[in-house]
Amino acid sequence: MGNNRTVTNQLDFSSLRLAILGGGPGGYEAAMVASSLGAKVTIVERKGLGGSAVLTDVVPSKTLIATADTMTRFTDASGLGVHFSADSAVYADLDKVNQRLLNLALEQSSDIRATLERLGVRVLIGTGKLLDDHRLEVQADGETTIVEADAVLLAVGSTPRELPSAMPDGERIFNWTQLYNLREIPEHLIVVGSGVTGAEFASAYNGLGSKVTLISSRDRVLPGEDADAAEVLEGVFKDRGMTVLSRSRANAVERTDTGVIVTLGDGSTVEGSHCLVAVGAVPNTTGIGLEEAGVAVSESGHIQVDGVSRTTAPNVYAAGDCTGVFALASVAAMQGRIAIAHLMGDSVSPIKLKQVASNIFTSPEIATVGVTEEDIESGRYQGDIVKLSLHTNARAKMMNVKDGFVKVISRKGSGTVIGGVVVGPRASELIFPLALAVTKKLHVDDVANTFTVYPSLTGSISEAARRLHVRL
Secondary structure: OHHHOOOHHHOOOOOOEEEEEOOOHHHHHHHHHHHHOOOEEEEEEOOOOOHHHHHOOHHHHHHHHHHHHHHHHHHOHHHHOOOOOOOOOOOOOHHHHHHHHHHHHHHHHHHHHHHHHHOOOEEEEOEEEEOOOOEEEEEEOOEEEEEEOOEEEEOOOEEEOOOOOOOOOOOOEEOOOOHHHOOOOOOEEEEEOOOHHHHHHHHHHHHHOOEEEEEOOOOOOOOOOOHHHHHHHHHHHHHOOOEEEOOOOEEEEEEOOOOEEEEEOOOOEEEEOEEEEOOOEEEOOOOOOHHHHOOOEOOOOOEOOOOOOEOOOOOEEEOOHHHOOOOOHHHHHHHHHHHHHHHOOOOOOOOOHHHOEEEEOOOOEEEEEEOOHHHHHHOOOOEEEEEEEHHHOHHHHHOOOOOOEEEEEEEOOOOEEEEEEEEEOOHHHHOHHHHHHHHOOOEHHHHHOOOOOOOOOHHHHHHHHHHOOOOO
């Protein structure tokens, strides 16, 4: 029976040539898989391996947030009976913080490149354009190179969206890739945009000691996320001294002699020392030959792909933020791996978005997976919901954690776990058991009857599952 299994890495792909445009998670993960299977891989990246995720987005921002979390723990230490003498002030040296995070990003990029080259991947640092017949035109080191291939993967990422009335200058007005130019903690940072990026940076700089004003055009922060989670976070923001201006649209941001001034839709103004404009992202899909090669894009400019990462052009795949599926490094990497599996005839399943676990790195963190409460309320799914506040959890009390909850969603009637939310410290780690339950279609009793450590925050996940027990 054991001889009936097909081992993909025993097949000969040595004649397959793959060209990858973009070295972010979607690109470099695909390159690793394809090269390990024997394909001849060339990857083209304009900034450095890892792309924006490693160099200007995920790695540096989450490193900054880690520093801010440490500051916040010191700030809240009095609740644990820990106090500091008058000459033991805690402060962040932002210049050193930013040097550290940028060095870490470069180190991570270098590690990725070394891994790819060790696997035999050809790396070209430059800009690329898709030509006909699966060829790439690459501008690198002042020279033009044509890369011949049998298949192409497009993983070109996205760029911060800019407003004509709020153009960043990298000194007082920033997009999220430019904040690492700061040498000192902003006296008063105004954040325009209350989505994930805006909320994360507002939380981080509030933790680092800045006065922060968060401007939201919607009625609450994180308008696309779990409403209970957003309510908790907004309450924490206000308790920590942040000003949240809801239903306030920023019409313009101007630089003054000493800072910035933001003009709102009602004509009122907000003055601060610096401003971050975080109003979404646009895909890097213009001017790279997509139309000529027969690759269809949506009205927003995102590359249209199916469940196995295929575009409308034969043997041309796409992965990552440029597809508009989910702007998550984990999803980009999965799309890249799926593309290679499909290209090389390996077993492959379309990406299942309801199994994607995601996290917002605010303080507290917000992690989600699967079906949402909004899905239940709208009737798209039939389910039962149990929400437990962490303030009843013994470990949370010991840690002086007062804000947060666990929410578990099960399918009505069957008791299968179909969704979950965790709000609290290290929610990014705590969501894993719920993600596993959703992916493997576990019953709430499977979760409830699995031993947890006492005391632990995961105990609340087990308790929520017990309350969803379906009597047979």
